[in-house]
Amino acid sequence: MKSLLPLTIGWRFYRARQSNGFIGFISFASTAGIALGVAVLILVLSAMNGFERELEQRLLGVVSHGELLSVNEPLHDWQSIAETAKDMPEIVATAPFIRMQGLVQKPGGFQGIELNGIEPEFEQKVSTLAEFMPAAAWNALAEPVNNIVLGRSLLDKLGLSVGDTLSMYTPDMSQSNKLSAAKSHRFIVAGVYDLGGEIESTQAYVSMSYLASVLKIPQGSATGLRITVNNVFSAPRITRDLGYAQSQYLHLNNWTRSQGHLYQDIQLVRMVMYLVLALVIAVACFNIVSTLVMAVRDKSAEIAILMTMGLKRGAVMAIFIMQGGLNGLLGCTIGAGIGVLLATNLSATASFVEQTFGIQLLASDIYFIDFLPSELQQQDVILVVTMGLVMSLFATIYPAYKATKIAPASALAGR
Incomplete structure (x- = not known):
């Protein structure tokens, strides 16, 4: 039971964050940012996979x-x-x-x-x-x-x-x-x-x-x-x-x-988009730092009481890692779901947009295909979700560590 106590307290702190509207808003913003970054990154990687597939099966099927x-x-x-x-x-x-x-x-x-x-x-x-x-x-x-x-x-x-x-x-x-x-x-x-x-x-x-x-x-x-x-x-x-x-x-x-320039262009776009969207996820994850810093300050008295009751500093750190990790987990889960849904329907969605607005996203006389391809690969989803979770957990380390430095006597005296 002792090992589950920090997780239980962390879950309760996570659910109670709505009591402070400002902390709740920042927490929501970080979760939404992670979800958006994960979804778009999965979508872009699937599109690049689709272009590679069409290059190999369509263009290189005809070109020597x-x-x-x-x-x-x-x-x-x-x-x-x-x-x-x-x-x-x-x-x-x-x-x-x-x-x-x-x-x-x-x-x-x-x-x-x-x-x-x-x-x-x-x-x-x-x-x-x-x-x-x-x-x-x-x-x-x-x-x-x-x-x-x-x-x-x-x-x-x-x-x-x-x-x-x-x-x-x-x-x-x-x-x-x-x-x-x-x-x-x-x-x-x-x-x-x-x-x-x-x-x-x-x-x-x-x-x-x-x-x-x-x-x-x-x-x-x-x-x-x-x-x-x-x-x-x-x-x-x-x-x-x-x-x-x-x-x-x-x-x-x-x-x-x-035709090698086409493959090089695809790889370059993949790398650039991966870096850009990884930074988007990183920025969203580091919003967790702000959320937890304010949560630590808001819960300083509760932390002091728990420490006087014998809760170890490592357990205190685990409480806030749990709280911040839930933000990352929720954002990655929602983002992965949205990204997979969009990636599997990307070609149909692009075709619907072209017919609705009367535009052509890819001109056949410029590009080697005239439709937007997509190929969802499991390893891409795993890689993106893992990256998001690691970033979100890394962002919790500093505020969780600062929570262990709270002096119980000073915190209770201030209360």
């Missing part, structure tokens, strides 16, 4: 994890490189491609695009591109004709529709490797894909066989080989290892060069 590009001449025997890749357990699949860059005319000027010639049979092993376009558009890429599939953003910028004709201009280097004129290539828009982000405005897809005939590359050859790996963060090393194993001079590329 790694690429081996020809330099002086096409890859006439890309199959041998693919066979070498099969011996590397970290590589999931490979696919050849032919790439060409050019300009297309749009209202008010020109738009640069990158034309990718692909073979759907191989591409579906390394890419989720087929998930973002109709089946008819995907099947059209298997035909060795001038079908082209554009991103939704590019299609809208050009003012075209499916079935229209598109002209693409490329430099003519046929005369002694000197630029003499621009060559025009005509394509039929066979479909459109909806992925979001910059890729929609810059990437287009055609049949690899047809693009080989346009560039006068022997059929069966490629200008590059893309690889997909089981761990995207190992892509630079794996691409380098595969490239160094080849005798042909190759240019090596990986997703961290083209």
Whole structure:
């Protein structure tokens, strides 16, 4: 029973704090501040987790994890490189491609695009591109004709529709490797894909066989080989290892060069928001110091009586640690509940706000997604709640220690 006495007294002091309206208000403010900080931090971490998930599953599902590009001449025997890749357990699949860059005319000027010639049979092993376009558009890429599939953003910028004709201009280097004129290539828009982000405005897809005939590359050859790996963060090393194993001079590329800035931006925002909101929780927790300092002064006579009755100084300290800890526990519990509720419904809530107020939170032609994602992870909730509880308990140490320094005789004499 002796061990429970400080906790019982601390609980009674906590419930009786409403007798002093000012102390009660500060106590409420500290609890509300902790709850708000915990809820927002859980929400922000869940949003950052959602962006990471979409980056890996959506964008990196289409963007090459790694690429081996020809330099002086096409890859006439890309199959041998693919066979070498099969011996590397970290590589999931490979696919050849032919790439060409050019300009297309749009209202008010020109738009640069990158034309990718692909073979759907191989591409579906390394890419989720087929998930973002109709089946008819995907099947059209298997035909060795001038079908082209554009991103939704590019299609809208050009003012075209499916079935229209598109002209693409490329430099003519046929005369002694000197630029003499621009060559025009005509394509039929066979479909459109909806992925979001910059890729929609810059990437287009055609049949690899047809693009080989346009560039006068022997059929069966490629200008590059893309690889997909089981761990995207190992892509630079794996691409380098595969490239160094080849005798042909190759240019090596990986997703961290083209899209790595997105991942770095997500990590930077996560770190900054974590620090800012951790400071918000810390400020709210240190309001507990004010609450307990005033509570100690308000209960000084009661503390003196308890000490004259034989209550140990450690027990007195435990009383006020209990009282302040309850503020932190209540704030963390409420904040965690609100944060989990908001995080699990973040996408639906954001969509409701967009429809209600007629605004767009994420523009698809700027960001790689056009919706607000969320992925709640248990370890984030545990980390945030633990941090809030530790901060709140740490804030109780000084006022609880000062309570043990009360001189019973002086406190009772003043009463």
